[in-house]
Amino acid sequence: MVIYTTVPHLYVHIPFCARRCSYCDFSIAVRRRIPARQYVTAIRTELEMLGPVWGQPLETLYLGGGTPSLLPADALTTLLQYVFHRTPSPHEVEVTLEANPEDVTPDNAAAWRGAGVNRVSLGTQSFDDRVLRWMHRVHDAARARDAVRTLRAAGFANVSLDLIFAVPADLERHWARDLDEAVALAPEHLSLYGLTVEPRTPLARWIARGATAAPSDERYADEYLLAHERLSAAGYAFYEVSNAARDGRRSRHNSAYWTGRPYTGAGPAAHSFNGRARRWNLSAWEAYLQAIEAGRSPVESEEVLSAEQQELERVYLGLRTSEGLPLGGVRHRSATLTALRGKGWLVENAGRLQCTVEGWLRLDALVAALTGPAGAS
Ligand code: SF4
Numbered sequence: 001m002v003i004y005t006t007v008p009h010l011y012v013h014i015p016f017c018a019r020r021c022s023y024c025d026f027s028i029a030v031r032r033r034i035p036a037r038q039y040v041t042a043i044r045t046e047l048e049m050l051g052p053v054w055g056q057p058l059e060t061l062y063l064g065g066g067t068p069s070l071l072p073a074d075a076l077t078t079l080l081q082y083v084f085h086r087t088p089s090p091h092e093v094e095v096t097l098e099a100n101p102e103d104v105t106p107d108n109a110a111a112w113r114g115a116g117v118n119r120v121s122l123g124t125q126s127f128d129d130r131v132l133r134w135m136h137r138v139h140d141a142a143r144a145r146d147a148v149r150t151l152r153a154a155g156f157a158n159v160s161l162d163l164i165f166a167v168p169a170d171l172e173r174h175w176a177r178d179l180d181e182a183v184a185l186a187p188e189h190l191s192l193y194g195l196t197v198e199p200r201t202p203l204a205r206w207i208a209r210g211a212t213a214a215p216s217d218e219r220y221a222d223e224y225l226l227a228h229e230r231l232s233a234a235g236y237a238f239y240e241v242s243n244a245a246r247d248g249r250r251s252r253h254n255s256a257y258w259t260g261r262p263y264t265g266a267g268p269a270a271h272s273f274n275g276r277a278r279r280w281n282l283s284a285w286e287a288y289l290q291a292i293e294a295g296r297s298p299v300e301s302e303e304v305l306s307a308e309q310q311e312l313e314r315v316y317l318g319l320r321t322s323e324g325l326p327l328g329g330v331r332h333r334s335a336t337l338t339a340l341r342g343k344g345w346l347v348e349n350a351g352r353l354q355c356t357v358e359g360w361l362r363l364d365a366l367v368a369a370l371t372g373p374a375g376a377s
Helices: 036-049 073-086 106-115 129-134 141-153 175-184 202-208 217-233 252-258 285-293 307-320 334-342 357-361 363-371
Strands: 009-014 060-065 094-099 119-125 159-165 189-194 237-240 243-245 264-266 271-273 277-281 299-304 346-349 352-355
Touching: 009 073, 009 252, 036 073, 036 264, 036 285, 060 073, 060 252, 073 106, 094 252, 106 141, 119 141, 141 159, 159 175, 159 217, 175 217, 189 217, 217 237, 217 357, 237 252, 252 307, 264 277, 307 352, 307 363, 334 346, 334 363, 352 357, 357 363
Parallel strands: 009 060, 009 264, 060 094, 094 119, 119 159, 159 189
Antiparallel strands: 189 243, 237 243, 264 271, 271 277, 277 299, 346 352
16 A cells, blocks of 8 residues: 655545536536535545545645536635644645636625635636537636636636637637637637547437547647637746647646645545555545445555656656756657657757647657657657
8 A cells, every 4th residue: 555645735626517518428426405514524434535635735726627616605614614623734735626607606605705715716618608508507608708707806816718629620619719708708718628529428429329529639739729828928838739828827726736745635536646646536526425434545546657657757747847858867869869859749948848739639649759759759
């Protein structure tokens, strides 16, 4: 058994959703009524199991899902009071809540602020109602715009918007217009996700029976490049392959993941990492709950990273970020580096290797070239 220590970055997974989106294969629990009391008790019990390692200052707390904003505000408040009570927090803790626009009411927003949430990541995805219906989202574009206004009125100064790009061409989605709509709402941060077709999703079934076409690589590349162009012109800097922020508004929590720092996860499907090993919880809500209620650890499994896996992660995480990768570790691959720089996919800057935007489009291939058999490119 690997020893984990609790660390300044805590992720809490809230698995409940109102319904399943057409592209989503996450382990979620679709519920009309959220078992809020059971859920909060289970998370508290799991955090208690971490026992004596509590005591380190908390720097970031991320409430992800699922749809965390479905958790009733009083239950969320109880949960956060517990976490803050258990952890000294001398610095300002970044507390992010993932929220869907339909849950952002004035009462909820005020309660979230009061509970200590200071950053909201809003699942907007698109401002085209046809596309939102196709995605099986609950909200429409007007609700998304309203949600941002409501968050601002409640005092939130750090709002991130999620957008999904590269949807099938037959939807005739106007990506540039969606980007402009997002920018017009002046979020501090944007996360962009290319649509992927996961097995056992409604989207995979639609494609299998020919009801819609699979998103094309060409469309993915065009829309990714357009997003860089528009968002950069609007004052956002891409600090990670899929994330752009205004100055000082990077996600501190996600940046911890991308720089290989340890983190602790609680809740179904949550992952923890201690710098050399990773463990993860049972992903189904019922299985997680049963384990907790029986006094058993909810951990499903763990893996200790081999030296090769650690190197792969180091290169992959480094190249994801705008800071890039220290050149030292890959300098010996000079032929590969020359080839990749010649293609305009990588640049060297102050002893670090950084992806260009074109390079980020080919991130997996670059990582393979820099970690595979020497000489491959
Ligand atoms: S709201 Fe998020 S987690 Fe829930 S089904 Fe939709 S994409 Fe999946």
